[in-house]
Amino acid sequence: MEMSEQLIQVITRTVVEQLKNNEELRNAVVRRYADRNGQNGRTGVSSLAGKTRMRPKHSYEGSVRAQKGTDPKEIVIGVGAAFQTEITSTICGIPLSDVLANVKAGIEEEGMTSRVVKVLDTSDVGFMALQSAKLSGSGIGIGIQSKGTTVIHQKDLYPLTNLELFPQAPLMTLDTYRKIGRNAARYVKGEKVTPIESVNDPMVRAKFQVKAALMHIIETEQLDPERGMIVWDQ
Amino acid sequence: MKLIAGVDIGNSTTEVCVGEVSGSGGFRFLSSASRMTTGTKGTLPNVLGIRSALEEAMDAIRRPVSDLDLVRLNEAAPVIGDTAMETITETIITESSMIGHNPSTPAGAGVAAGELLSIRNLWKGRPGTSYIVFAENRFSFEETARRLNQYIPELDICGLILQADEAVLVENRLSRKIPIIDEVKHIHKVPEGKMAAIEVALPGTSIRMLSNPYGIATLLGLTAEETRQVTPIAKSLIGKRSAVVIRTPNGNVTENVLPAGEITIRGGQTVKVNIDAGAEEIMQSLASAGEIEDIEGQPDTNVGNMFSRIKSGMADVAKVHGEDIRITDILAVDTLAPVAVSGALAGETCMEKAVGIAAMVKTQHLPMQKIAERLENELHVKAVVAGVEAVMASLGALTTPGTTLPLAILDMGGGSTDAAVLERDGTVRTTHQAGAGELVSMLIQTELGLKSRVTAEQIKKYPMGKVESLFHLRLENGAMQFFEDSIDPRYFGHVVLLSPGEMLKIEEDIPMERILEVRRDAKKKVFVRNALRALQAVASDHDLKKIPNVVLVGGSAEDFEIPEMLTEALAEYRIVCGRGNIRGSEGPRNAVATGLLLSYIGSRT
Numbered sequence: 001m002e003m004s005e006q007l008i009q010v011i012t013r014t015v016v017e018q019l020k021n022n023e024e025l026r027n028a029v030v031r032r033y034a035d036r037n038g039q040n041g042r043t044g045v046s047s048l049a050g051k052t053r054m055r056p057k058h059s060y061e062g063s064v065r066a067q068k069g070t071d072p073k074e075i076v077i078g079v080g081a082a083f084q085t086e087i088t089s090t091i092c093g094i095p096l097s098d099v100l101a102n103v104k105a106g107i108e109e110e111g112m113t114s115r116v117v118k119v120l121d122t123s124d125v126g127f128m129a130l131q132s133a134k135l136s137g138s139g140i141g142i143g144i145q146s147k148g149t150t151v152i153h154q155k156d157l158y159p160l161t162n163l164e165l166f167p168q169a170p171l172m173t174l175d176t177y178r179k180i181g182r183n184a185a186r187y188v189k190g191e192k193v194t195p196i197e198s199v200n201d202p203m204v205r206a207k208f209q210v211k212a213a214l215m216h217i218i219e220t221e222q223l224d225p226e227r228g229m230i231v232w233d234q
Numbered sequence: 235m236k237l238i239a240g241v242d243i244g245n246s247t248t249e250v251c252v253g254e255v256s257g258s259g260g261f262r263f264l265s266s267a268s269r270m271t272t273g274t275k276g277t278l279p280n281v282l283g284i285r286s287a288l289e290e291a292m293d294a295i296r297r298p299v300s301d302l303d304l305v306r307l308n309e310a311a312p313v314i315g316d317t318a319m320e321t322i323t324e325t326i327i328t329e330s331s332m333i334g335h336n337p338s339t340p341a342g343a344g345v346a347a348g349e350l351l352s353i354r355n356l357w358k359g360r361p362g363t364s365y366i367v368f369a370e371n372r373f374s375f376e377e378t379a380r381r382l383n384q385y386i387p388e389l390d391i392c393g394l395i396l397q398a399d400e401a402v403l404v405e406n407r408l409s410r411k412i413p414i415i416d417e418v419k420h421i422h423k424v425p426e427g428k429m430a431a432i433e434v435a436l437p438g439t440s441i442r443m444l445s446n447p448y449g450i451a452t453l454l455g456l457t458a459e460e461t462r463q464v465t466p467i468a469k470s471l472i473g474k475r476s477a478v479v480i481r482t483p484n485g486n487v488t489e490n491v492l493p494a495g496e497i498t499i500r501g502g503q504t505v506k507v508n509i510d511a512g513a514e515e516i517m518q519s520l521a522s523a524g525e526i527e528d529i530e531g532q533p534d535t536n537v538g539n540m541f542s543r544i545k546s547g548m549a550d551v552a553k554v555h556g557e558d559i560r561i562t563d564i565l566a567v568d569t570l571a572p573v574a575v576s577g578a579l580a581g582e583t584c585m586e587k588a589v590g591i592a593a594m595v596k597t598q599h600l601p602m603q604k605i606a607e608r609l610e611n612e613l614h615v616k617a618v619v620a621g622v623e624a625v626m627a628s629l630g631a632l633t634t635p636g637t638t639l640p641l642a643i644l645d646m647g648g649g650s651t652d653a654a655v656l657e658r659d660g661t662v663r664t665t666h667q668a669g670a671g672e673l674v675s676m677l678i679q680t681e682l683g684l685k686s687r688v689t690a691e692q693i694k695k696y697p698m699g700k701v702e703s704l705f706h707l708r709l710e711n712g713a714m715q716f717f718e719d720s721i722d723p724r725y726f727g728h729v730v731l732l733s734p735g736e737m738l739k740i741e742e743d744i745p746m747e748r749i750l751e752v753r754r755d756a757k758k759k760v761f762v763r764n765a766l767r768a769l770q771a772v773a774s775d776h777d778l779k780k781i782p783n784v785v786l787v788g789g790s791a792e793d794f795e796i797p798e799m800l801t802e803a804l805a806e807y808r809i810v811c812g813r814g815n816i817r818g819s820e821g822p823r824n825a826v827a828t829g830l831l832l833s834y835i836g837s838r839t
Contacts, residue, residue, distance in 0.1 A: 105375065109339055110338075154704055156705065182399075186727070192727040195724075
């Protein structure tokens with residue numbers, strides 16, 4: 001396309017006009033916000049004053065501390081602090097109750113049993129899974145963060161080594177969760193476990209980074225280390 | 235004082251041995267070394283490997299290679315081996331008459347017979363008729379269980395076939411315990427309204443009713459004639475954990491014999507034999523043909539292609555054409571290969587009969603002289619081709635403590651098994667037989683249905699263990715081995731091969747006992763059989779009992795179990811047989827190189 005000087009002028013004018021409009025719009029918003037807060041629109045910056053958390057603290061009043069199991073067929077599923085309370089679906093929108101049901105079904109199909117606990121000491125999925133494994137009668141535990149990230153762990157391993165890790169929560173499906181339960185049960189039985197086939201997408205990180213960070217903050221806010229790990233059967 | 239080197243170019247390794255000869259005829263071995271053979275045995279690229287092996291051996295005694303006075307090369311046996319596999323049977327299921335497979339988790343236990351009914355049509359069921367219900371995977375386990383529970387009080391539902399892997403989940407939610415089979419992939423092919431029988435065995439056992447023709451007859455009410463027809467079905471279900479048999483008018487399981495082509499053996503007389511006759515028949519035909527001149531395979535069969543492939547391979551190496559290159563021996567072995575059954579509903583496989591064939595091609599001689607010339611030019615050391623491989627190997631083997639003349643050697647390599655007998659009067663008889671390490675690898679690969687030949691090679695080479703927990707593994711002989719630090723979780727529950735330095739895991743889901751059985755069986759089929767065949771060929775009057783000593787040399791003699799197998803097998807003939815220990819220090823390696831040095835001294839005195 002030929003760029004004449006005239007055309008450039010027209011474009012420039014339009015852009016400048018647009019910018020000016022935006023400025024006005026922003027000022028209007030700030031003014032309105034300031035009016036609502038009973039201040040004069042002097043600062044032009046919205047205030048976060050008084051806002052210290054993203055979600056109100058959940059009360060675990062009356063909760064029961066989870067005990068160490070003795071059943072050699074048992075797998076403990078440790079869920080995140082905000083699981084099914086502040087957060088009800090994973091980062092890609094799968095309802096958390098379905099996630100839990102599928103992991104449990106996978107375990108049940110292999111003839112093992114499951115027990116769900118909520119981990120309130122940590123929101124790090126590696127430690128969540130390890131602590132669940134230590135409570136588990138079989139020594140195998142599964143940690144699930146509210147955003148969907150999952151780890152299968154064994155009680156004698158170091159926190160950062162694990163049996164299986166599913167780091168890309170946005171790519172998980174219910175079928176994957178079913179298979180996670182199945183694999184965990186096979187570890188208990190000492191069978192040969194084939195790692196779950198999973199998809200990999202290098203753009204996932206960029207796309208979901210902000211959402212993941214926010215969900216993690218919400219989860220971390222809800223920690224209550226005093227209570228430790230509690231029985232969770234919702 | 236003269237420094238002499240003996241060089242043995244083998245199919246896979248090049249070995250050298252350096253010794254010192256004093257003026258008075260005294261002799262001392264100084265050092266030895268071995269390297270991978272570079273290029274095909276008997277071709278010019280070998281020179282590279284020879285040089286580096288010589289350098290290593292001379293380094294060990296801190297002398298430059300140029301100090302050598304003479305390099306003696308062996309006249310390498312001009313043989314190349316190759317292997318091929320021909321499947322000769324196939325199983326076909328017609329009209330979806332059978333499902334027999336081993337889903338990892340069927341549920342319930344017991345036998346049931348009834349009319350097939352889709353879960354969608356439960357409302358059509360009539361009280362008083364037994365039904366076997368089938369459900370596609372779009373019905374969740376909750377939905378399936380709910381629907382069945384609703385109809386169980388009025389209908390006689392006695393069995394369930396599922397497409398999804400949810401048998402245990404459904405069973406836990408049912409109000410009545412019935413046998414359930416799951417993971418039936420092609421469930422849409424199950425014909426509704428037909429009679430079917432279903433059986434699930436208890437864990438650790440296999441089905442008994444449906445693997446018995448009379449059992450099927452009892453359940454489905456068959457006549458004597460029909461019972462005769464279901465015998466192949468019963469046979470193919472033997473050993474399964476769960477099975478379904480559906481009664482359809484023309485349904486059957488047939489075993490077809492595939493046309494696998496012919497082999498023509500030209501010897502004292504010309505014999506033709508069909509590959510589908512089996513290994514026994516082929517080997518008998520081979521024996522009846524007398525002295526073999528050449529063997530041909532029918533074009534466009536696996537065996538025919540293999541024959542022409544190794545012939546052209548040898549033509550390239552030896553730079554000769556046509557009639558000079560002849561296949562002089564084959565070894566056929568019966569085996570079984572897992573093949574997917576056509577017409578199967580659950581992706582079943584069936585062990586089909588197959589024949590594995592190793593062949594050996596022979597030419598007049600390899601261009602060894604050219605290698606000697608090139609070596610002389612590059613190293614400025616006199617190089618000569620001296621001695622036939624088998625003779626040199628016998629001489630070298632004689633340095634094993636405890637041996638005496640007459641002495642037989644068995645040289646077990648990758649492509650061929652060679653034997654030689656060295657008599658007291660110095661005469662030597664030799665033979666080259668097809669079939670050795672590579673055939674064993676191929677048998678292991680097909681029988682276990684492995685994807686890669688490399689895995690099969692590793693199974694052949696290393697002992698196994700099963701990782702039972704993250705801190706211990708069970709070895710193949712039943713012993714336990716414990717670890718201080720955890721084993722890498724990737725190995726958990728796998729069968730692993732204990733190669734020196736690291737564990738190699740086997741991806742396929744095969745029990746350790748099965749691998750062990752296949753491995754030992756393959757080695758026995760090839761090596762024990764070939765050893766007897768080869769020794770018989772070289773023994774005086776073809777009488778094995780006239781051989782007092784057999785020394786095992788070559789790569790496969792280093793195997794952890796083959797020498798023991800041969801010792802056992804040959805003990806029957808009162809033959810002392812064992813792995814060689816060349817010069818009391820080298821093990822089964824370096825026999826030919828050592829023999830080359832010894833023959834030099836012999837030729838001077």
